[in-house]
Amino acid sequence: MYGRRxxxxxxxxxxxxxxxxxxxxxxxxxxxxCQIEGETVLLSLKNAVYxxxxxxxxxxxxxxxxxxxVGGACESLVAEYDVDPAVCMTDTMxxxxxxxxxxxxxxxxxxxxxxxxxxx
Amino acid sequence: xxxxHYQAFGGHLASDFAMPDFExxxxxxxxxxxxxxSAPVATPGRLLGTxxxxxxxxxxxxxxPHGVRFESDTVGVWExxxxxxxxxxxxxxxxxxxxxxxxxxxxxxxILERTGTLCLHxxxxxxxxxxxxxxxxxxxxxxxxxxxxxxxxARLVSDDLVVVNSDSTPQMRPGTRGLRLFxxxxxxxxxxxxxxxxxxxxxxxxxxxxxxxxPSVWPLTTVYVLDPILTNDVERIALxxxxxxxxxxxxxxxxxxxxxxDAVASRLRRIVRLASNVAVYRLRFAHRWEAIIDVVRALxxxxxxxxxxxxxxxTPLIRPSAVKLAxxxx
Numbered sequence: 001m002y003g004r005r006x007x008x009x010x011x012x013x014x015x016x017x018x019x020x021x022x023x024x025x026x027x028x029x030x031x032x033x034c035q036i037e038g039e040t041v042l043l044s045l046k047n048a049v050y051x052x053x054x055x056x057x058x059x060x061x062x063x064x065x066x067x068x069x070v071g072g073a074c075e076s077l078v079a080e081y082d083v084d085p086a087v088c089m090t091d092t093m094x095x096x097x098x099x100x101x102x103x104x105x106x107x108x109x110x111x112x113x114x115x116x117x118x119x120x
Numbered sequence: 121x122x123x124x125h126y127q128a129f130g131g132h133l134a135s136d137f138a139m140p141d142f143e144x145x146x147x148x149x150x151x152x153x154x155x156x157x158s159a160p161v162a163t164p165g166r167l168l169g170t171x172x173x174x175x176x177x178x179x180x181x182x183x184x185p186h187g188v189r190f191e192s193d194t195v196g197v198w199e200x201x202x203x204x205x206x207x208x209x210x211x212x213x214x215x216x217x218x219x220x221x222x223x224x225x226x227x228x229x230x231i232l233e234r235t236g237t238l239c240l241h242x243x244x245x246x247x248x249x250x251x252x253x254x255x256x257x258x259x260x261x262x263x264x265x266x267x268x269x270x271x272x273x274a275r276l277v278s279d280d281l282v283v284v285n286s287d288s289t290p291q292m293r294p295g296t297r298g299l300r301l302f303x304x305x306x307x308x309x310x311x312x313x314x315x316x317x318x319x320x321x322x323x324x325x326x327x328x329x330x331x332x333x334x335p336s337v338w339p340l341t342t343v344y345v346l347d348p349i350l351t352n353d354v355e356r357i358a359l360x361x362x363x364x365x366x367x368x369x370x371x372x373x374x375x376x377x378x379x380x381x382d383a384v385a386s387r388l389r390r391i392v393r394l395a396s397n398v399a400v401y402r403l404r405f406a407h408r409w410e411a412i413i414d415v416v417r418a419l420x421x422x423x424x425x426x427x428x429x430x431x432x433x434x435t436p437l438i439r440p441s442a443v444k445l446a447x448x449x450x
Contacts, residue, residue, distance in 0.1 A: 032384055032385040032388050033388075034365070034385075034388045034389050034391075034392045035392075036361050036362055036364075036365050036392045036395060036396060037360065037361040037362075037396070038361070039361040039362035039363075040362060041362045041365045041366055041369065041388065041391075041392060043369070043376060043384065043388055045381065045384065048375065048376045048377050050366045050369050050370060051366075052361075052362030052363055052365075052366050053362065054362075
């Protein structure tokens with residue numbers, strides 16, 4: 001549903017653990033990002049590949065800035081957008097999986113981070 | 121030791137090897153001083169980045185006590201001190217073409233990027249208040265399009281390296297005043313008033329007549345990302361937001377892996393600022409000689425610019441024996 005990828009070279013998919021609503025993500029340090037017109041440009045410092053996020057993916061990216069569960073992110077999104085919760089969860093988990101595979105998000109243990117929103 | 125003095129990118133360059141790409145300067149001032157050393161002066165420190173070159177080796181960027189240094193088996197050692205003093209220790213019998221491409225590529229790109237500008241891999245032309253840059257990888261027709269427009273009345277701003285600030289009104293600095301083109305491109309487009317000098321068997325440098333260059337900085341209003349395809353039409357597709365910024369970021373002269381980790385974030389901010397302040401389009405056109413005049417006419421129409429029909433468009437095109445245009449990318 002959201003998230004665009006701009007690739008300058010091929011990348012090898014990394015191992016991504018199974019994503020559940022309880023999985024906690026945080027933005028990787030191995031990237032730099034900048035916003036433009038509500039969208040986000042990302043550069044992976046691991047492989048020098050650029051990515052672009054559309055406005056909704058940008059909102060999700062911002063939600064994970066301080067660490068958050070997928071369920072917590074979906075709570076915010078459902079409150080902000082006219083979206084079915086089940087669709088939101090499916091799409092958000094898919095986006096998180098992709099961003100993790102590209103090294104832009106990292107899975108962290110929930111005990112290691114303050115989680116603003118409780119997982120459902 | 122003889123030194124050559126040139127005007128380059130809005131400053132003055134003094135070099136101990138000739139750089140015919142630049143306009144000669146009568147000034148003894150030197151914002152950048154390039155000189156050969158018998159051996160590297162500084163000891164390399166922290167490795168800042170690497171890049172695998174098309175020559176098959178790896179170019180490394182390291183810190184030194186007063187600046188940085190590039191190093192590879194092919195190009196030798198190039199040290200940059202305080203963004204102004206450039207000393208190089210090339211391998212034995214390094215050809216002048218290698219020195220030129222190193223200086224005009226990574227060395228100047230890094231210096232200019234570290235002083236706050238952006239260095240696009242492209243060619244640029246301009247009219248009064250309209251500046252256009254064509255950005256693309258090698259062999260996509262940047263210089264050929266610049267020559268086609270310059271012979272139709274545009275002013276040449278720069279070839280191969282477009283140096284631009286990222287202010288709210290982006291401006292291009294004058295760069296190399298010659299176009300490096302395959303000989304068949306020159307034969308096809310005529311350019312009778314342009315002088316030429318040899319570089320190698322395949323390419324020549326064309327130097328424009330005085331009325332085809334600009335005196336100082338030019339505004340940059342539009343960037344076209346060249347996308348030669350198999351089509352009979354010329355079309356431009358507007359890129360906005362992150363898509364425009366990524367398109368520009370992918371066409372920087374200096375790879376992200378060679379700018380140094382501390383500078384990557386600030387460069388991305390400058391790229392985003394530039395993408396916000398210029399129009400960015402993907403330009404799709406047929407990668408055929410016959411289509412060049414269609415591109416020129418389309419640009420004339422889109423920008424309402426005073427282009428004249430060039431001589432080469434009035435005469436039947438004669439296909440040269442060896443057409444060097446690259447195959448479109450997929």
